[in-house]
Amino acid sequence: MGKYRIYLFTLPAVLVLGIFFVYPILLSLRLSFTDFTGVGIPKDVGWKNYERIFTRSRYLDALQVTLLFTLLVVTLQTAIGLCFAALLHRLPAIRHFCRAALFMPAMMSFVIVGYVWQFIYSPFNGGLNAAFGRLGLAAFQHNWIGDPNTALLALGFAHVWMFVGYTTAIFLAGYAAIPQDLDEAARLEGTSGWQRFRHIEVPLLAPSFTINIVLSTIGTLKTFELPFIMTRGGPDGATRTLSLHIIDSLFGKYKFGFASALSIVMLILVVLIAYIQNRVLRAREARL
Amino acid sequence: MSLRGRATKILLSMAVVALVLLMLLPVAYMVMMSFKTGPEIVRDPLGLPEGLFLGNYANALSKMSYARSVINSIGITLSVTVLVSFIGALAAYPLARRTSGLSRALVLLTALGLSTPAFVTITPIYVIFREIGLLDTYVGLVLAFTALNLPLAVFFYTSFIGSIPVELDEAARLDNCGDFKIFWHIIRPLLGPATATLSLFVMLMVWNDFTYPLLLITDEDKFTVMISVYRFVGNHTLSPEDLFPAAVLGSLPLLVLFILFQRRIVAGVTAGAVK
Numbered sequence: 157m158g159k160y161r162i163y164l165f166t167l168p169a170v171l172v173l174g175i176f177f178v179y180p181i182l183l184s185l186r187l188s189f190t191d192f193t194g195v196g197i198p199k200d201v202g203w204k205n206y207e208r209i210f211t212r213s214r215y216l217d218a219l220q221v222t223l224l225f226t227l228l229v230v231t232l233q234t235a236i237g238l239c240f241a242a243l244l245h246r247l248p249a250i251r252h253f254c255r256a257a258l259f260m261p262a263m264m265s266f267v268i269v270g271y272v273w274q275f276i277y278s279p280f281n282g283g284l285n286a287a288f289g290r291l292g293l294a295a296f297q298h299n300w301i302g303d304p305n306t307a308l309l310a311l312g313f314a315h316v317w318m319f320v321g322y323t324t325a326i327f328l329a330g331y332a333a334i335p336q337d338l339d340e341a342a343r344l345e346g347t348s349g350w351q352r353f354r355h356i357e358v359p360l361l362a363p364s365f366t367i368n369i370v371l372s373t374i375g376t377l378k379t380f381e382l383p384f385i386m387t388r389g390g391p392d393g394a395t396r397t398l399s400l401h402i403i404d405s406l407f408g409k410y411k412f413g414f415a416s417a418l419s420i421v422m423l424i425l426v427v428l429i430a431y432i433q434n435r436v437l438r439a440r441e442a443r444l
Numbered sequence: 445m446s447l448r449g450r451a452t453k454i455l456l457s458m459a460v461v462a463l464v465l466l467m468l469l470p471v472a473y474m475v476m477m478s479f480k481t482g483p484e485i486v487r488d489p490l491g492l493p494e495g496l497f498l499g500n501y502a503n504a505l506s507k508m509s510y511a512r513s514v515i516n517s518i519g520i521t522l523s524v525t526v527l528v529s530f531i532g533a534l535a536a537y538p539l540a541r542r543t544s545g546l547s548r549a550l551v552l553l554t555a556l557g558l559s560t561p562a563f564v565t566i567t568p569i570y571v572i573f574r575e576i577g578l579l580d581t582y583v584g585l586v587l588a589f590t591a592l593n594l595p596l597a598v599f600f601y602t603s604f605i606g607s608i609p610v611e612l613d614e615a616a617r618l619d620n621c622g623d624f625k626i627f628w629h630i631i632r633p634l635l636g637p638a639t640a641t642l643s644l645f646v647m648l649m650v651w652n653d654f655t656y657p658l659l660l661i662t663d664e665d666k667f668t669v670m671i672s673v674y675r676f677v678g679n680h681t682l683s684p685e686d687l688f689p690a691a692v693l694g695s696l697p698l699l700v701l702f703i704l705f706q707r708r709i710v711a712g713v714t715a716g717a718v719k
Contacts, residue, residue: 162542162623163546165537165623166535166538168531169534170535172531172594175591176569176587176590177557177560180565187571192571194571243460246456249457256707257464257465258464259706259709260471263698263701263702263709264698265670266654267670271673271677271691272473272474272688274682275477275682278682280682281489282489286489317470325714326714329714381655399563406566406570406659415567416568422564423564426559426560430559
């Protein structure tokens with residue numbers, strides 16, 4: 157009975173992942189150096205695809221849009237999630253209900269969230285503008301996703317809406333790990349809620365910060381359905397993320413080789429950012 | 445607690461609840477709008493519907509082949525869940541019980557798998573599937589989804605099995621049980637809670653997924669619910685009488701699941717995160 161015989165158990169997983177995951181990535185790498193159009197024989201073109209990505213402004217713009225969007229969403233989501241968690245930590249009576257209620261939007265598909273919010277943002281009597289009108293705040297009415305200046309923000313808000321429950325739940329779990337006596341000791345010393353928050357809770361929530369930031373970054377960098385459904389990359393490319401370019405190259409222009417190159421760039425980007433974030437945040441955790 | 449303190453707390457609670465309900469407003473909006481007629485929506489975009497107008501739903505149901513796509517979605521989701529649970533648990537067993545270099549390498553690979561966007565594999569999977577004839581098939585889609593969700597399952601099960609005392613394994617080994625027997629008779633029955641939580645997550649991801657079925661399925665009869673919704677509502681006009689009933693129909697199954705299992709779902713998120 158070899159020591160390694162137990163690893164036979166991993167065989168089905170290794171097979172499935174090998175064929176449908178690892179191999180495609182390697183194939184993607186190979187295709188990225190060709191001009192494959194889906195038919196015929198792929199012709200090698202060296203680094204031309206990559207050159208194109210890093211020199212043409214539209215791709216650099218897409219990179220910028222993706223990064224900006226991610227920064228926006230992660231910051232908002234983490235901040236709002238923290239606020240809710242801090243509040244709910246102090247209000248145990250409503251905690252379960254609120255946590256579940258906040259989580260509900262995460263159960264909806266991107267497609268549906270996209271459609272509903274697209275209508276809410278609609279300049280033709282969509283929910284948001286109508287509400288502003290009703291409240292006498294007609295000055296706030298706006299063409300939210302039609303205006304290149306607000307489109308990305310509007311999308312970001314819908315995204316945050318979907319996942320703020322996740323962030324809150326993770327922070328609440330972090331709160332549960334804070335020892336009770338610390339809180340009580342601080343209270344007895346007469347510290348205010350805000351002081352407790354800043355100096356005890358936030359530092360002790362460091363692991364939750366790490367998890368939330370890393371998870372939401374990875375998740376948001378990949379974003380596709382929301383911009384696809386809500387704005388299709390418009391207006392004027394204000395919401396054209398990297399993922400939209402990939403799908404467009406693939407099924408719009410049949411440039412398989414180029415789409416592969418874009419995908420590899422995306423992969424490297426995500427892995428790199430995830431790795432750096434993880435290192436930085438874990439180091440911070442250790443310090444606090 | 446002082447009376448003033450108590451009052452503050454109550455007021456604060458009310459404010460937070462109000463805020464949370466405000467967050468849920470879009471969902472309420474979606475449901476409300478689905479029951480309004482077209483002209484009603486134009487006239488009064490924010491009010492409650494005058495009556496429970498079912499015409500929109502009738503229209504949507506007839507054009508969306510809802511029943512068919514629900515059956516497709518359920519079938520695909522269940523298949524993926526079963527496959528992922530079984531293969532994932534199987535693979536997690538050695539990873540949890542052995543901490544050698546090989547284990548650590550495989551766990552690292554799994555983590556890498558979790559952070560890889562589905563986009564990287566979409567191009568080659570399309571090409572591969574086309575070559576081996578798996579394009580536009582249930583089998584192909586199920587396999588692609590399984591590969592996508594396996595890293596999560598392996599991760600989940602590895603930490604779960606890790607918390608099952610090794611003593612149980614060793615006791616069985618004394619009775620001359622081989623590895624597989626130990627897995628099947630000792631570990632597997634204990635996996636219930638983990639499998640339940642994992643299944644909920646896999647179901648969530650597969651049911652709501654849009655990209656893979658969009659690109660890999662072209663046969664109308666095989667459409668999943670999300671694709672049906674997309675095809676029905678379209679991409680250019682914002683016709684609310686189509687949009688809202690489709691949206692409600694699309695989210696209904698999972699929302700029901702959520703109301704039934706929300707405690708487990710939330711527990712699963714936090715448990716997975718606190719490792």
